[in-house]
Every structure is written in structure tokens, then in C-alpha cells.
Amino acid sequence: MSIVDDLQQLRADAATAIAGAEDLAQLDVVRVAYLGKKGSLTSVLRGLGALSAEERPAVGKVSNEVRQALEAAIDLRRADLSSAALDARVLAEAVDVTLPGRRRAPGTSHLITRTVDEIVEIFTGLGYKVAEGPDVELDYYNFTALNTPADHPARTPSDTFYVRDLTGEATAVAGESDVLLRTQTSPVQVRTMESTKPPIYILSPGKVYRRDIADPSHLPQFTQIEGLVIDEGITFGDLKGTLEHVCREIFGPERKVRLRPHFFPFTEPSAEVDVSCGMCGGGGCRMCKGSGWLEILGCGMVDPNVFGYVGIDPERYSGFAFGMGAERIAALKYDIPDLRHFIESDMRFLRQF
Amino acid sequence: MLVSMKWLRELVAVDLPVPELVDLLDMTGTKVEAVEVTGNALEGVVVGHILTKDRHPDAETLWVTTVDVGAAEPLQIVCGAQNFDAGDKVPVAVVGTTLPNGMTIKKAKLRGVASEGMNCSATELGVGGDASGLLILPADAPVGEPFSLYWDLADTVLELEITPNRPDCLSVAGVAREVGAVTGKPASWPGSTPDESGAPVAGSVTVRIDDPDLCPRYTARLIRGVKIGPSPEWLARKVASCGARSISNIVDITNYVMFELGQPLHAFDLATIAPGGGRADITVRTAKPGERLTTLDGAVRQLAEDTLLITDPTGPIALAGVMGGDATEVTDSTVDILLESACFDPASISRTSRRLGLFSEASQRFERGVDPNGCAAACDRAAQLIAQLGGGTVAPGIVDTYPEIVPPRKLALRMVRVNGILGADLDVGTVAGILTRLGLTVTTGSGDGDDGAVLSVTVPTFRPDLEREIDLIEEVVRVHGMENVPSTLPGGRGRIGGLIPQQRRRARAGAALRAAGLNEAITWSFSDPADVERIGWTFGPGELPVELLNPMSEEQALMRFTTLPGLVRAVANNQRKGVVDVHLYEIGSVWWTAEGRKLPKEREVLSGALAGSWDRPGWLDTEPMLDFFDGKGVLTSLMEAMGIERWRVHAADRAWLQAGRSAEVLVGGDVVGWLGEVHPKVLDAYEATGPVTVFELFAAPIIKAAREAQPFADIPRHPSVKVDMAIVVGEDIVAERVERAITSAGGTLLESVRLFDVYRGKGVEAGKKSLAFSLTYRGEDRTLTDEEVASAHDKVVRKVTAAVGGELRG
Structure with missing residues (x-):
């Protein structure tokens, strides 16, 4: 047999071996066996030196052809096997995509904080600042400067929490102390009026306290959001326009808003604000007790007597004030049947909002 | 206030369907709480x-x-x-x-x-x-x-909410007047002139008022020869429509006239009033020390010294305006009746009824204010009815002690002010019309045109709430309709809105705690005095807890001085309900006071509690129980979000924390709070299951130290070289000390140090631990050579082993 025949035989054998390689490792063994330094083709080529000068070019040419053919076949086979290996890996790595995701759940704002934040955002958009003050207050700021009569029932110890006064002074109010837990955030308004010249545009959210037994619709500790505007030329129409805007922002643009005359010691004229019931749309249902309306805030024009306490000229300035309960608004908006959820810190409640 | 539509229609010609009337009353400030169809x-x-x-x-x-x-x-x-x-x-x-x-x-x-x-x-x-x-x-x-x-029983009864400023609406006639004003229909005011006969009252009764401030007016009539009996049906029905029970003709008449006209009346049995100088001798005065009175309900009342009383020469016979006395009550055998129709000081009546816990239809009306100029007419009307229905005769004349006649008030109302406050454009005719319908007298005074005009308004005494111009403006908008005022927004030019930096930073702290996985809780601001002992709290020198004088319960008798008990209770409550993964934070106030202080110190804290695991995917891997280091991780995230670099913790004990797992938190070298795992004894006291990791930091120093913006740090352009070293040190050497030694020895080439392993056990002798750090070396301006890194690291090893007394682990 000639060398050329050997080469052709080798090529045929190698082709079979390449085709027979079942994975990349076997293919590599085949490659080394035929094309490696000690491989069959290499050894055939090593015998080339023994050939005559005439034979050499032809055999050389064939051997190159065989090498190239084998290399091409190996590359082809390698690509096939790689692709199959990848397919196998992909198959092996498949997961059940319906298994739960892995995460660190981010925390949540308390629904009351969230409600307050939403309302603060509406008012800062209208040019208001947020004013804050202490929960433990003086009777003067909570009642007297807000035009509350000395014998008003709200001032009695059955309605308001009083705090022991450690000054040792003889105290007058309620027979015991003139230090109390604020029953409204209006003291912040008085403090602001004392310390700031108009124009005043403030919102004062905060905790307030009233001696109610905790039940589905009462908490002795709850959250009020009050607002105060004092400027030249402020009108009742401004109050009305502001609260209509705010109520629709909170509850939705489709809701109707009405102001109903009412009485508060620190505003005149005073009104309560109702929003049309979101459950029945105004037709009357369990939620609105058949009236079609939900009462959500109290408001009015600042009483001139209040201006008198803080030294603002009521002939030059006028203003309005309003107040709402964050718990009530949240309860109405999210249909929460029992206000005690807000204070119980149950993770299953907190995590819903 | 209950008002029968049948009765109301006798006094004012309302032809509106009830739902429309209800709406109109709602929208003019007399809220209808309920509509009940009776019968x-x-x-x-x-x-x-x-x-x-x-x-x-x-x-x-x-x-x-x-x-x-x-x-x-x-x-x-x-x-x-x-x-x-x-x-x-x-x-x-x-x-x-x-x-x-x-x-x-x-x-x-x-x-x-x-x-x-x-x-x-x-x-x-x-x-x-x-x-x-x-x-x-x-x-x-x-x-x-x-x-x-x-029997024609069908009626509609409106339950009205009468605001405290409207005593005039605590009567059917008053409501009729209000309905007339808002509907534009005329309303009538019932009255009667008694047929008098017999000896004049003046010969039988005298009345003296000791303190006219407490009793501006006292009128009385005498009706002789009365027969007590049942009421006729019409009277019983009317009284029932106002929610009262029919008792007898005399009692029903006094109630009827009170419901009708708003003037509380009281009937005495004349025979039981001790005479002075031959006449029933009545003095209105405050109680003397030690005086007592047995009231109608049989209770013996000890009278405080400012209690206003009706007395005879022997002593008290009635609590003025609140309740009659037992001894002078009208009984079946009563023959002559002394009928009282008086006006008492609202504050005095309010104090007495509150002190004694007695709230009657009468006291509620006196508390709000009864028209002193209406006493005599009500007395006349009731006397006439008693004569009519009780078969007696009215003695000629009325006893009327009225030391200082209360005149109607005169107010000026500027049209420019009306429209200026309301933001409306009302004319004189509209405004004057509204006030006139309300029973006020209006004369146009000085000034021209709708804006220049000043109205002169006379306010009758049945409207004590109308004291100032602004009160009249309220009446105008109330009756005109708030819905008719155009809605506008304030146009103020000098205002700037938005949150101030401290508020934004507090919000940022909350956001950071949420991002770290904590859920916001709001717990009680109150604390149980027993919490002090339960957690082993010690107040600072001179500091005292803030005590409530009238708490809802003993368990809420203090203002909280720390949020810890509230948070641990919240954890325990969740665990009791089967919720074991609890991640809470709270931003709220705590309070302390001191001897001599009026207002306490109120400080805001950021606090949190962690229990259970972060999350339980379950199928994937088991999450470890949260412990001290999860708490510290939360604080790390918080401080990073606040832009605070100079913060650290050091071991420090707190009574409520487990020793060895508790630390103080320092910002800029000052202690701002604490962090640790709750002590097992405290967990037991609150029935919580540990570990529970808690922290509480004062908000103010953190908000103060927070930075709005971190300066830009250039992204490194040259490669870094990481070298690990493990150093064996005594258990008393804290990681932070070793890390500081490394940082200090590393010089400018050492970019960062990270502790990645703490090892105790085989190969490390007892009482020691191996701390493994990964050190990153990098040149700011060049790629470091192997020699540079080796030399820098050698120096670190040498200095650190010397500084902390450790040795390199092989």
C-alpha cells in the first residue's frame, strides 16, 4: 500500500472516530489520536522524509488535505457537541418558575403616617408649611387662646387628660393642673401665630388625646391634621375652595363636597364638611347611615377673639382654620371597621398598606 | 332636641316635604340627626x-x-x-x-x-x-x-342637633322661628294671658335675689285650688313627642311650656314653703357651709358653697335650675301651686349639674342660656294652662324680681366686611332680609351703596350668641347658604410652602428603616408605672416620669419614657396571634420631667424591634433567627441613608438588654441611644419569645448629624490587590480595635478593610479567636507593583500584631 492509500484509510478511520465521539472529551481523545504530536497522521507525515523528491509533493498535498479535512470535521463535530452540551445544561438548570421569589420585603409606613403624608403633600403643593408642637401642652394654648369658655365641658377631667404640674404653683384649671395632653393640634397654630407674622399658611398634623374608651370608633390617642391660613383678604370662599380641592384629592374627583354650618368656639362662621358617600354614591347606605354624606372635617374663619389673644389685627388680616382626624379619613377611605387596628401593631394589618 | 312635625306645623306653615326640610335644616346649621316616623x-x-x-x-x-x-x-x-x-x-x-x-x-x-x-x-x-x-x-x-x-298617632319626629351657641332652638317655638327664617314663612310665638282672680300674689309670696349675677330674673305666679290629675290626651301626646313621660297635669304643663318656649319651669307646693312675715318667703342664694337638700329623686345632696339654691327661711328647697326639693314637690294633695319661671347663670348651673352628676332637660337649657326677657310670658302661659286644666284660679299679678333689665344688643354691620369675610357679593336687601327673618331688627345706618352701607342691627335677648359683627356675618352666610358662596383659593403672595430640612430628614430616616425591612408601628404614648420595674429603667439624676392625673387605667398612668415596653408588647401580641416574624419601627416622642417643671421634656426617638426571621421562603433555605447583628445592620443602613459616617457602637449594659449582647450607639462620639437583644427576664415579663432585638435612638442628634449630600468620590481607575490576613487575638480584643489598627497601619495605599470570618476552635488556642480580614490595596494614581503591596502589607502585619498582641495565623 502506498502512503497515499494509508492516508486515505486514516482519513476514513478518523472520520468514523470523529462521528463516533459522543462528547467533547471523546472528541479530544480522537483529535489527539490522529492529529496530536504522537498521533497517526503525524507519524505518517514523519515517514515523508523517506520518500523521493518526486513523490513528496503529491503525498504532502494529500496529507495536508487529510489534515484540513480532519480539522474541519473535528470543528464541526465540536460545535455540534458544544451545542448539545449547552442544551443539556439548560435543560438541567430549568426551574419551576411558579416557586416563590426570594426577597427581603421592604417595610411599610403606618396607614396613619401614610394618610398624613398624602395630605401634607397636597397642602405643601398649595404653599403650606408643616408646623409641629408638643403633645403635652398648657391649658392656655389648648383652650384659653382658642376662645374656649372656662366652663366648657371639653375642659373637664372627664374629657381631657391632665398632667401633674411639678412647679408647686397653685393651679386653677379643673381644680388641679393647667398642663394637659392636647386635645387638638390647634395649640401649634396659636404658637405659630405668636411667633410668626402673617402671611401664615401651615398644616399641623400630630397626636392628640381625649378621654374616650377605645372602641371601634374611638381611641383615646389619635391623630389630627389641622390647618391655618392668615393673610390679607382671606375669605370664606377661599376656605370653601381649598377644602373642596383637598377632599377631592383625598377621596377622588368624583366625590361631592358640601359645607354645612356648625359651631366651634375658635371659628366664626364655622362649618362641617361632608363628602358624598363613596359606598353608595350619595343614595344612602350603612356606611353613611342613610344620609348619603360622610362628615370628615370641621372648619371656619378664625374668630376675631383668637386674633386678639395672639396680637394680630383682625381688621387687616383674616384667616381660616380646619381640622380632620387622620384615623377617620383612613377608616373611611380603606373601609376599616375598627379604629383599634391602628394602635395594635399587628403585622398582618401593618403590612397591608 | 326632638321636634314633632305636627307640633311644628301648628307654629309655622311649612309645606316642604320632610326630606327637603331636613336638607334645608342640615344646610343652615341645624343638623337633623334622625327622622323617626312615630305611631x-x-x-x-x-x-x-x-x-x-x-x-x-x-x-x-x-x-x-x-x-x-x-x-x-x-x-x-x-x-x-x-x-x-x-x-x-x-x-x-x-x-x-x-x-x-x-x-x-x-x-x-x-x-x-x-x-x-x-x-x-x-x-x-x-x-x-x-x-x-x-x-x-x-x-x-x-x-x-x-x-x-x-287616633291619628302618625307623626314625624325630627331629632335635631342644636349647637351650644343656639339656646333659642331648644324649644319647638324656637325651632319654628328658625324654620320660618330659612323657609321664608312666618312663624308664631305662642302666648297666653291668665284669667286672674282672688287675692293678689303679692300678699302671699315674696322673692329676693342675693346675687343677681347668678340669677338675673325670677318670676313666679300663684295658682290656687288646683286638682292634680291626669293630663288630657293632647298634652300627654305633645310631651311624649319631646321624649318625656306623661306624669300629671301640672308636671306635664311645666314640661310642655319648657318644650314649647324653652323656659324651664318649676312648680312648688305653696303649703310646703315656710313663710316669713306671713308670705311664702323665697330667697335665691348660694349654699352656706354644710347645707344639705333632699332632692326629688330622694337623694340627700351635700351642697358645695357656690351651689345656687332656692331657699325659704328654713333652708334650701330646690337646686336652682337643676332639680327641685323633695319636701316642696307637688303631690296629689297639693292645692296651691307656686310656679317659678326664672333665669339662672349658665356657668353656675353647669357647675352644679356636673358636680352632682344631674343633667335634666331644665339644666341643659339653663346651661346654654335662657332668655331673661322670656320668663314672665312663659310663667303666664303655664299659669293659664294650669288654671284651665287643673281647675284652679290664677292669683292676680306676677312676682317679678328683675334687678337689672337686660336690653337688646345693638350692633353695627358693615356691608364691606360681610362681603370681605365671605368672599361674596351680597346686597343690603339680601342681608337685611335674612337678619329680619331671624327676628332681628335692621335699620340702614350710615354709608352708601351695597359696600359702603353700615347696617344698624338690634339683637333680641333670645340670641345671646350674637355679640359681635362677625356673629351676624355667620348668620348671613348660614341662611344665605354656604353652597351659594363662590369657591376660590387664597391668592396670598408672600408664602413659601414645603417641608423644612429637619422634617425631610426625619422622613428620610423612616424611608431608610422601611428599606431595611421594618414596618412602622404607632404604639400608645402612655406607659404602665410597672414598666419602670419590669424593664429596670433608671431615670437620670432628678428626672421623673410624667404622671397623668386622670388616666384611662392604671396601666396607662404615665407618659412613656421609652418606646421599649410598647414595642415588646407589640412583638408579644403578634407572637400570641401566631405571627412570629415581626419587624417594627416607630418614630415618636418620649417624656420626662423634673421637680419644678411645668411642661415636661419631650424628645423624639427612632426605635425598632426585630423578632423571628426576615422572610421565610422555606423551600429555598432556612433564614436564621434575627439577632443583634440584624439590628446593627438596620442601624448601618439608617446611618448610611442619613449620610452619617462618624458613628459606632460599643459594648455597654442596659438593664433591659441581655448583657454581652447590648451596646450604646454613638454619633460623633456622643451616646445617642442603645441597641441589643432584650433580656430574657424582660421577655418573660411581657410574655414575648426571644430573641427580640431592639434599639432606640434620639432623633434630634441623628437629624442634626445627617448630611443632605455626600461629596462625589472618584471611581478608581487603577486595579486593586486583595490580601487576606487572619490574626489570632485574645477574646477581650474587639474586632473594631483590630480593624482600627489595620486602618491606621495601612496608610494611603490601604483602600478598605473587611472582616470576613471569626473563628474559634481547632488550631486556635482556647480563650482566643481568629479574625480574618480582607485588605484591599490600591494606588490612586498608579498600578501598584507586587513589591509595593508586599511591603505595605508586611508593615500592617507587624504593626497590628504588636498593637493588639496578636499573631498571624498560619
Whole structure:
């Protein structure tokens, strides 16, 4: 047999071996066996030196052809096997995509904080600042400067929490102390009026306290959001326009808003604000007790007597004030049947909002 | 305030359907709390015809009747009344009916005889005061007709919320006047002139007022020869429509006139009032020390010294405006009545009724303010009714002690102010019309045109709330309709809105805690005094807890001085309900005070509690229980979000934390709070299951130290080289100390140090630990050579081992 025949035989054998390689490792063994330094083709080529000068070019040419053919076949086979290996890996790595995701759940704002934040955002958009003050207050700021009569029932110890006064002074109010837990955030308004010249545009959210037994619709500790505007030329129409805007922002643009005359010691004229019931749309249902309306805030024009306490000229300035309960608004908006959820810190409640 | 539509229509011609009237009242400040259609309560009561009346075989006072109620068969009813005969028509309650007094009629046997219903008296049906026998109906009453229909009981009663500034609306006539004003219909004010005869009252009664500030006016009339008896049906019905029970003609008349005109009245039995100088001698004065009075309800009242009293020469006979005395009460044997119609100081009445816990229809009206100029007319009207219905005669004249006549108030109302406050464009005619309809007198004073005009307004004394111009403006907008004022927004030019930096930073702290996985809680601001001991809290020198004088309960008698008990309770509550993964934070205040302080110190804290695991995917891997380092991680995230680099913790004990797992948190070298795992004893006290990791930091220093923006740090351009080193040190050497030694020795080439392993055990001798750090070296301006890194690291190893007394682990 000639060398050329050997080469052709080798090529045929190698082709079979390449085709027979079942994975990349076997293919590599085949490659080394035929094309490696000690491989069959290499050894055939090593015998080339023994050939005559005439034979050499032809055999050389064939051997190159065989090498190239084998290399091409190996590359082809390698690509096939790689692709199959990848397919196998992909198959092996498949997961059940319906298994739960892995995460660190981010925390949540308390629904009351969230409600307050939403309302603060509406008012800062209208040019208001947020004013804050202490929960433990003086009777003067909570009642007297807000035009509350000395014998008003709200001032009695059955309605308001009083705090022991450690000054040792003889105290007058309620027979015991003139230090109390604020029953409204209006003291912040008085403090602001004392310390700031108009124009005043403030919102004062905060905790307030009233001696109610905790039940589905009462908490002795709850959250009020009050607002105060004092400027030249402020009108009742401004109050009305502001609260209509705010109520629709909170509850939705489709809701109707009405102001109903009412009485508060620190505003005149005073009104309560109702929003049309979101459950029945105004037709009357369990939620609105058949009236079609939900009462959500109290408001009015600042009483001139209040201006008198803080030294603002009521002939030059006028203003309005309003107040709402964050718990009530949240309860109405999210249909929460029992206000005690807000204070119980149950993770299953907190995590819903 | 309950107002019967039937009664209201007698006084004002309202032709609006009830729902429209309700809306109108709502929108003019008299909120209608409820609308009740009455009369239906007597469902099951029908007109019956007594066919037979026979003596009960076993009871002398009972009768066995058969009664036709329009059904197929007559009913057999056993009856105890004596005032009827066979052939009478009476109201019959059939089996199943529930009467106004709550009694439900059942089939029964009375002394062995079956009874299938009840023949009713007026009292049993709530339609009159006569309980002495059956209500005998006219002979033409149609048998079987529902009694409520036949008796015309159907009525609509409005329950009105009267605001404290409107005492004038605490009467049906006052509400009628208000309805007239808002509907534009004329309303009438009932009045009567008594027919007088006999000896003048002046010879029988004298009244002195010691303190006219507490009793501006006292009027009285004397009615002689009265017979106490049941009320006629119309009177009983009217009193019932206001929610009162019919008692007797005299009591009902005083109630009736109070409901009708708003003036509380009191009837004394003249014979029981001790005379002075031959006349019933009444003095209105405050209580003397030690005085007592037995009131109508039989209670003996100790009287505080500022209690306003009606007295005779022997002592108190009534609590002025609150409750009459037992001894001077009108009884069945009363012959002559002294009728009081007075005006008392609202604050005085309010104090007395609160102190004694006595709230009556009368005290509620006096508390709000009764018109001093209405006393005499109410006295006249009631006296005339007593004479009419009680068969007596009214003595000529009225006792009227009225030291200082209260005149109507005069106010100026500037139109420019009306429109300026309201933001409206009302004309003089509209404004004057509204005020006039409310019963005020308006004359146009000075000024021209709708804006320049100043109205001169006279306010009658039944409107004590109208004291100032602004009060009149309120009346104008109330009646004009708030819905008719155009809506605008304030146009103020000098304002800037938005949050201030501290508020934004607090919000950022909350956001960081949420991003770290914590959920915001709001717990009670109150604390249990026992919490102090439970957690082992120690107040600072001179510091005291803030004590409530009137807490809701002993467990909430203090203002909280730390949020810890609230948070641990919250964890325990969750665990009790089976919720074991609890991640809470709170931003809220804590309080302390000190001797000599009025207002306490109020400081805001950021606090949190962690229990259980972060999350439990379960199928993936098991999450470890949260511990100290999860808490520290939360604080790390918080500080990073706040832009605070200079913070650290160091080991420090707190009584409520487990020793060795507790630390103080420092910002810029100052202690701002604490962090740690709750002590097992404290967990037991609150029935919580550990570990529970908690922290509490003062908000102010953190907000103060926070930075708005971090300066830009250039992204490194040259490669870094990481070298690990493990160093064996004594257990007393804290990681932070080793890390600091490394940082200090590393110089400028050492970019960062990270602790990645703490090892104890095989290969490390007992009492020691191996700390493994990964050090990153990098040149700011060049790629470091191997030699540079090796030399820098050698220096670190040398210095650190020397500084902390450790040795490199092989």
C-alpha cells in the first residue's frame, strides 16, 4: 500500500472516530489520536522524509488535505457537541418558575403616617408649611387662646387628660393642673401665630388625646391634621375652595363636597364638611347611615377673639382654620371597621398598606 | 332636641316635604340627626268592641270580656279595669303586640281563665296620663281599625342637633322661628294671658335675689285650688313627642311650656314653703357651709358653697335650675301651686349639674342660656294652662324680681366686611332680609351703596350668641347658604410652602428603616408605672416620669419614657396571634420631667424591634433567627441613608438588654441611644419569645448629624490587590480595635478593610479567636507593583500584631 492509500484509510478511520465521539472529551481523545504530536497522521507525515523528491509533493498535498479535512470535521463535530452540551445544561438548570421569589420585603409606613403624608403633600403643593408642637401642652394654648369658655365641658377631667404640674404653683384649671395632653393640634397654630407674622399658611398634623374608651370608633390617642391660613383678604370662599380641592384629592374627583354650618368656639362662621358617600354614591347606605354624606372635617374663619389673644389685627388680616382626624379619613377611605387596628401593631394589618 | 312635625306645623306653615326640610335644616346649621316616623309602635293595637263583661269566677277584681276586634271570632280577654261596660269601644292589644312600655302581649291564663289579648289604658299606649282605667273610645270608632290610624298617632319626629351657641332652638317655638327664617314663612310665638282672680300674689309670696349675677330674673305666679290629675290626651301626646313621660297635669304643663318656649319651669307646693312675715318667703342664694337638700329623686345632696339654691327661711328647697326639693314637690294633695319661671347663670348651673352628676332637660337649657326677657310670658302661659286644666284660679299679678333689665344688643354691620369675610357679593336687601327673618331688627345706618352701607342691627335677648359683627356675618352666610358662596383659593403672595430640612430628614430616616425591612408601628404614648420595674429603667439624676392625673387605667398612668415596653408588647401580641416574624419601627416622642417643671421634656426617638426571621421562603433555605447583628445592620443602613459616617457602637449594659449582647450607639462620639437583644427576664415579663432585638435612638442628634449630600468620590481607575490576613487575638480584643489598627497601619495605599470570618476552635488556642480580614490595596494614581503591596502589607502585619498582641495565623 502506498502512503497515499494509508492516508486515505486514516482519513476514513478518523472520520468514523470523529462521528463516533459522543462528547467533547471523546472528541479530544480522537483529535489527539490522529492529529496530536504522537498521533497517526503525524507519524505518517514523519515517514515523508523517506520518500523521493518526486513523490513528496503529491503525498504532502494529500496529507495536508487529510489534515484540513480532519480539522474541519473535528470543528464541526465540536460545535455540534458544544451545542448539545449547552442544551443539556439548560435543560438541567430549568426551574419551576411558579416557586416563590426570594426577597427581603421592604417595610411599610403606618396607614396613619401614610394618610398624613398624602395630605401634607397636597397642602405643601398649595404653599403650606408643616408646623409641629408638643403633645403635652398648657391649658392656655389648648383652650384659653382658642376662645374656649372656662366652663366648657371639653375642659373637664372627664374629657381631657391632665398632667401633674411639678412647679408647686397653685393651679386653677379643673381644680388641679393647667398642663394637659392636647386635645387638638390647634395649640401649634396659636404658637405659630405668636411667633410668626402673617402671611401664615401651615398644616399641623400630630397626636392628640381625649378621654374616650377605645372602641371601634374611638381611641383615646389619635391623630389630627389641622390647618391655618392668615393673610390679607382671606375669605370664606377661599376656605370653601381649598377644602373642596383637598377632599377631592383625598377621596377622588368624583366625590361631592358640601359645607354645612356648625359651631366651634375658635371659628366664626364655622362649618362641617361632608363628602358624598363613596359606598353608595350619595343614595344612602350603612356606611353613611342613610344620609348619603360622610362628615370628615370641621372648619371656619378664625374668630376675631383668637386674633386678639395672639396680637394680630383682625381688621387687616383674616384667616381660616380646619381640622380632620387622620384615623377617620383612613377608616373611611380603606373601609376599616375598627379604629383599634391602628394602635395594635399587628403585622398582618401593618403590612397591608 | 326632638321636634314633632305636627307640633311644628301648628307654629309655622311649612309645606316642604320632610326630606327637603331636613336638607334645608342640615344646610343652615341645624343638623337633623334622625327622622323617626312615630305611631307605628302601636302596631297590633286595634279598636275593639266589648261584647260581654262577666265577673271572673275566681277573682273579685277581674272581668272576663269577649271583644270583637274585627276578626272571625271575638277574643276572650281577662281585664282588671273597672271603668267600662259591655258595648264600650276600647283599644285592644292582640297577642304578639309589644307596647311602648316594652310589655309583649302573650296568650295567658289569669287565675285559670284564658286571655287572648289586653284591653288598654291611655298610659299603656303612651297616649295619655290616665292609668286609672281603659281608654274608652267614642261609640262610632270603627271596630278592627288600627288604633294608631284611628287616633291619628302618625307623626314625624325630627331629632335635631342644636349647637351650644343656639339656646333659642331648644324649644319647638324656637325651632319654628328658625324654620320660618330659612323657609321664608312666618312663624308664631305662642302666648297666653291668665284669667286672674282672688287675692293678689303679692300678699302671699315674696322673692329676693342675693346675687343677681347668678340669677338675673325670677318670676313666679300663684295658682290656687288646683286638682292634680291626669293630663288630657293632647298634652300627654305633645310631651311624649319631646321624649318625656306623661306624669300629671301640672308636671306635664311645666314640661310642655319648657318644650314649647324653652323656659324651664318649676312648680312648688305653696303649703310646703315656710313663710316669713306671713308670705311664702323665697330667697335665691348660694349654699352656706354644710347645707344639705333632699332632692326629688330622694337623694340627700351635700351642697358645695357656690351651689345656687332656692331657699325659704328654713333652708334650701330646690337646686336652682337643676332639680327641685323633695319636701316642696307637688303631690296629689297639693292645692296651691307656686310656679317659678326664672333665669339662672349658665356657668353656675353647669357647675352644679356636673358636680352632682344631674343633667335634666331644665339644666341643659339653663346651661346654654335662657332668655331673661322670656320668663314672665312663659310663667303666664303655664299659669293659664294650669288654671284651665287643673281647675284652679290664677292669683292676680306676677312676682317679678328683675334687678337689672337686660336690653337688646345693638350692633353695627358693615356691608364691606360681610362681603370681605365671605368672599361674596351680597346686597343690603339680601342681608337685611335674612337678619329680619331671624327676628332681628335692621335699620340702614350710615354709608352708601351695597359696600359702603353700615347696617344698624338690634339683637333680641333670645340670641345671646350674637355679640359681635362677625356673629351676624355667620348668620348671613348660614341662611344665605354656604353652597351659594363662590369657591376660590387664597391668592396670598408672600408664602413659601414645603417641608423644612429637619422634617425631610426625619422622613428620610423612616424611608431608610422601611428599606431595611421594618414596618412602622404607632404604639400608645402612655406607659404602665410597672414598666419602670419590669424593664429596670433608671431615670437620670432628678428626672421623673410624667404622671397623668386622670388616666384611662392604671396601666396607662404615665407618659412613656421609652418606646421599649410598647414595642415588646407589640412583638408579644403578634407572637400570641401566631405571627412570629415581626419587624417594627416607630418614630415618636418620649417624656420626662423634673421637680419644678411645668411642661415636661419631650424628645423624639427612632426605635425598632426585630423578632423571628426576615422572610421565610422555606423551600429555598432556612433564614436564621434575627439577632443583634440584624439590628446593627438596620442601624448601618439608617446611618448610611442619613449620610452619617462618624458613628459606632460599643459594648455597654442596659438593664433591659441581655448583657454581652447590648451596646450604646454613638454619633460623633456622643451616646445617642442603645441597641441589643432584650433580656430574657424582660421577655418573660411581657410574655414575648426571644430573641427580640431592639434599639432606640434620639432623633434630634441623628437629624442634626445627617448630611443632605455626600461629596462625589472618584471611581478608581487603577486595579486593586486583595490580601487576606487572619490574626489570632485574645477574646477581650474587639474586632473594631483590630480593624482600627489595620486602618491606621495601612496608610494611603490601604483602600478598605473587611472582616470576613471569626473563628474559634481547632488550631486556635482556647480563650482566643481568629479574625480574618480582607485588605484591599490600591494606588490612586498608579498600578501598584507586587513589591509595593508586599511591603505595605508586611508593615500592617507587624504593626497590628504588636498593637493588639496578636499573631498571624498560619
